[in-house]
Every structure is written in structure tokens, then in C-alpha cells.
Amino acid sequence: NGDGDMEFFGKLHMVDLAGSECAKSAGNEKGAPNEVARERERMNINRSLLTLGRVISILKERSENKNTNARIPYRDSKLTRILQESLGGRCKTVIVATLSPSITAIEESISTLNYAQSANGIMNKPVSSSLISFGVGENGFSNERPTEGSSVESWQEMEMRLQYMQAQVEEAQAAL
Numbered sequence: 001n002g003d004g005d006m007e008f009f010g011k012l013h014m015v016d017l018a019g020s021e022c023a024k025s026a027g028n029e030k031g032a033p034n035e036v037a038r039e040r041e042r043m044n045i046n047r048s049l050l051t052l053g054r055v056i057s058i059l060k061e062r063s064e065n066k067n068t069n070a071r072i073p074y075r076d077s078k079l080t081r082i083l084q085e086s087l088g089g090r091c092k093t094v095i096v097a098t099l100s101p102s103i104t105a106i107e108e109s110i111s112t113l114n115y116a117q118s119a120n121g122i123m124n125k126p127v128s129s130s131l132i133s134f135g136v137g138e139n140g141f142s143n144e145r146p147t148e149g150s151s152v153e154s155w156q157e158m159e160m161r162l163q164y165m166q167a168q169v170e171e172a173q174a175a176l
Contacts, residue, residue: 011085011091013082013083013086015079015082015083017049017052017112017115047077048077048078048079048080049079051073051076051077051079051080052077052079052080052083052115053115053118054073054076055072055073055074055080055087056087056115056118056119056122057118058070058071058072058073059072059087059088059122060118060119060121060122062088063088063121063122063123064121072088074087086124087119087122088122088123088124089124089125090124090125090126090127091124091126092124092126093119093122093124095116095119095120097112097113097115097116098112099112099113125175126175127171127172127175
């Protein structure tokens with residue numbers, strides 16, 4: 001019928017970092033059958049958090065134009081690979097730092113605030129992703145040549161292309 005749809009896409013990553021896993025506070029029991037698996041999991045969590053800290057500090061330096069050639073170790077952990085677009089990438093990012101009011105968790109609360117403060121200095125360049133779907137072509141547009149009876153459809157398609165291009169220009173200007 002000649003109508004097209006403008007679709008906007010996005011990703012939502014919700015990650016609960018849950019603080020560092022300390023063996024002292026994890027309630028180790030000597031001789032527990034699954035203790036090896038728990039210790040391995042704690043080591044992996046700590047390794048991911050350390051890598052996240054390195055990524056955040058390098059990205060903050062880049063945002064402040066101190067060291068633009070430093071390698072960002074996104075691939076050193078699964079966590080940083082998942083968060084790559086959110087950390088210094090093309091996404092809008094919100095960080096929610098949840099703290100415990102307990103005096104016994106003061107070290108973890110300070111660590112959480114340090115992560116949030118470091119990540120606050122990272123400058124992302126958000127880009128909106130949109131797609132116009134119209135017709136059957138690979139690029140979302142009709143591949144057919146207009147015939148004499150389909151001039152209204154081709155005009156509507158051109159209007160949709162123009163609307164799509166205008167949206168892309170607005171997104172680019174907003175990113176600058």
C-alpha cells in the first residue's frame with residue numbers, strides 16, 4: 001500500500017557488578033566439596049572487576065586527551081566485552097551505584113564510589129540506530145522501477161527516504 005515504517009533499535013545492558021568477592025567475607029568452610037568451584041568463581045569475578053577498572057581508567061585518560069594511543073583491554077574479560085559499546089562507545093550509559101548503609105561494608109561502598117567516579121569521566125559518542133523498512137530490497141527500499149501506475153508509491157517511497165535521511169542528519173548533529 002506504499003506505507004513505510006521507521007524503526008529504531010537499541011540494546012539494553014543491565015549488569016549487577018555485586019562488588020568484589022572477598023574470600024574472608026564469603027564464608028569459606030574448610031573441606032567443603034564445592035569450595036574449589038566457588039574459589040574459581042571468585043577469582044574470575046575479581047579478574048573481571050580488575051579489567052573493568054583498567055578499561056575505565058584508560059577511557060578516562062582518553063576522554064581527558066592524556067593518552068590516546070593506549071590499548072583498551074576490552075577482550076581481557078567477558079564483562080568488558082559485553083560492555084564495550086557502553087564504555088566509551090556509541091551508547092548512552094547510566095551507572096547506578098548502590099551502596100550499603102552498614103559500617104561493615106564501608107570498603108565495598110568506597111570501591112563502588114571509586115568505580116562510579118572514574119566512569120563518570122568517560123565521554124561516549126551516542127549514535128541512534130534507525131532503519132526504514134519499505135518494500136522488499138536488501139537495503140529496506142523497493143528495488144522495483146516505478147511503472148506508470150505506481151508513481152504515488154514511488155513518491156511515498158521518496159518521502160520515506162527523505163524522512164530517513166533527515167533523521168540521520170539530526171542524529172549526527174546531536175552526536176556532535
